[in-house]
Amino acid sequence: MLYREAGQFKSSYETDSQIFPIRQDRTGIALLVVIAFIGIPLVASPYFFSAILIPFLIFSLAALGLNILTGYAGQLSLGSAAFMAVGAFGAYNFMLRVPGIPLLASFALGGLCAAAVGLLFGLPSLRVRGFYLAASTLATQFFVVWALTKVRWFTNYSSSGVITAQKMQILGFDFDTPVAKYLLVLVIVSTLGLLAKNMVRSNVGRCWMAVRDMDVAAEVIGIPLMKTKLLAFAVSSFYCGVAGALYAYAYLGTVEPEAYSLDLSFRILFMVIIGGLGSVMGSFLGAAFIVLLPVILNTLAHTTNISTAVASNLELMVFGALIIFFLIVEPHGLARLWQIAKEKLRLWPFPH
Amino acid sequence: MNNSSSTRRSGDVILDLRAISLSFGGVKALTDISFDVREHEIRAIIGPNGAGKSSMLNVINGVYRPQQGEIIYRGQHLRDMDTHAAAESGIARTFQNIALFKGMTVLDNIMTGRNLKMQSNFLMQALYIGPARREEITHRIKVEEVIDFLEIQHIRKTPVGRLPYGLQKRVELGRALAAEPQILLLDEPMAGMNVEEKQDMCRFILDVNEQFGTTIVLIEHDMGVVMDISDRVVVLDYGKKIGDGTPDEIRSNQDVINAYLGVAH
């Protein structure tokens, strides 16, 4: 009743290809933007920012990166955390060695380093597919993290291997409160999210999906397989790299290789699967889910007096079960469920 | 259906295949096949199942590389065709088992057919400014023309996986047409269709040939269709060529009758 499209006609291809063609969606998004940028900073607690919103945004960005590679371009990757690590260390080293470099530039350069590594380790995708490719991405994960630990130059010869991240500053303004960090991360993530949405709607996104769906046919219609796959690796790694830099600077406060383990790669993969492969919104939904689930489980554990060890094992089991559940019931994840809900909403209160 | 081929003017030879031999491991798919295709004509390839017809099309647009033989395309002598080069030089095709991108809508699938004509790079597309934006709209207009031509407006936003077989085949034709090809290779475009769908498809093929002058090489089992719309026919059997000529010549060729015809489909 409220969500009807009736009366909303499009008279040009421009308006037909908007990101949010339905007016109610546009109002919804506008509302969300207002809440995100103004409402939340006014009411939320520092805990909410530091423990929930900031990691949610950072993981959304990483999940978006992985979604571009795996969801849109169909190249399964188990090494996303490694690219995040490259981004973090890249940003750190640029800020360390280039005096006065702007904060955003160092993040971007960290992302570019990650993109370069992504290009290199994406080369196997030209020869292998499926889980052979996944296995080769494991090589990326293990090798990169090992290299960042062993090559002392990256950690600036620190004795403990754990470096404190530099303060974040733009034009003299320090981003040291949770609210400030949140807003910075929000701006970066929403901008990159918008760029990603534009890419997947355009020719490059269609080329990626073509390669994913049937690469032989894609080749026949003239899509350059090598360039398309490598571009997917590069863009995906850039996104993961920036996410990794934000992870270090806006969340952990330290730059350490151990934070970017295989476990993190799996978590990001889960976000993408649960949220929805091949969906920008799905990346955000999946990240929200994975960030909130441990919090919910922990609160449940506290209220019912289960030990933390049991709770963390339960968490593993719930994660695993949910992955299987989503793959069986709704392979397109929460994003698809959201779409179905919206379609039902269009007809509400009528059943069909 | 009336035979309108006499009103078409076939041009010069645009594609010449000489002594093509292709084998997979020990299996010989094609043995010493030679035939040519003239510009603006409709050339049919027929033959029993397993005769090597699809393999022949695959050789023409570079999916398979023949072990022997030569391809002369628009005057250029080639040892074999490269898929990307084939697409770039105006060869488009459809597949026997529908090679559509199941995860995308009809509109997006046909838009992929325009990919070679898109110039802007991914950064401009990410920002969706100026050239990228204009280009997207321009190509959308062209694609909508194809959609109008094939009368599939009502399903343009439907994911192709959900469409019935006949419509999927039409969408695949649309994707090939969107590339504005010079040569269109059609692999059993009417397989699995009922009479009405076949009539529609025939109409589309004839229209494409007459309106745009596209050369068409087509594999088809329906003899009625083949005899009615093609200018010339090549007959394959067990990877060898056993007939080559106009539909009338083929109809009366004893080898062909023995191998294949006998009962009209």
Next chain:
Amino acid sequence: MNLNFFFEVLIGGLLSGVMYALVALGFVLIYKASGVFNFAQGAMVFFAALTCVSLTEFGWPLWLAIAATIVIMSVLGLAVERIVLRPLVNQPEISLFMATIGLSFFIEGMAQLMWGSDVKRLDLGIEDVPMESLMQSLNIIVSKFDVIAAGICALLVTGLALFFSRTKVGRALRAVADDHQAALAVGIPLQQIWGIVWSVAGFVALVAGLLWGSRNGVQFALTFVALKALPVLILGGFTSVPGAIIGGLIIGTSEKLAEVYVGPFVGGGIEGWFPYVLALLFLLVRPEGLFGEKIIRRI
């Protein structure tokens, strides 16, 4: 260079290679029969070892614990086939693979939930002491345990290889791996076959888990052993039993040799990534592995 030392490292590598081969074998079995790459094999190794050890801690004799664990693993395998695999029967391989990733997390959580997360010691009654005979005759130090473990693995592997190629069930398994529908069409009882396969894979997991576990203690890290099986399979081919063995041996030896001879120059820790990078390079040259089947895609 000390030749004796080289041989020790080489043999040590070969022996750990045999162990890798054993874990890889579990993968090959399931892949051959159901076309699924079972990422959860490592978790199954962990679960099997943990169950067995925990039962002995309750006072059960070892042979009874092993027997009970085999039964439990069979039940687990059947449950997995029923709940996870059957609903996903027509999905692309990637979905199945990701489902097994989820499964591995589930089994890991379940194992620790049931039996606790402490490291458990496992005593199989075989000592980890050098073999007297070899030490005296060739001046090489090789652990008795390793040799016996290798012997067990060799036995198991030979048995399985024969099973696949000589028996009716083995043939049926290969048919199922090739084409489910066709196998059904000739009357092969799919569910039974899968049940058998997962039980055998569970048994293999148990043997691997016990051997690894008694060497390094039964702990969560055991699941990462399974990850090492991936390079083994890449080298050997996903569908080949001899491939798993040879792949395992190559990975085991090269990993040890690299760590010992190249490691000191670059700060050590090479074992963590060397097998994967090796597999990666191998993939570029020969994507189907040494013994795998080349897949021709026709459109």
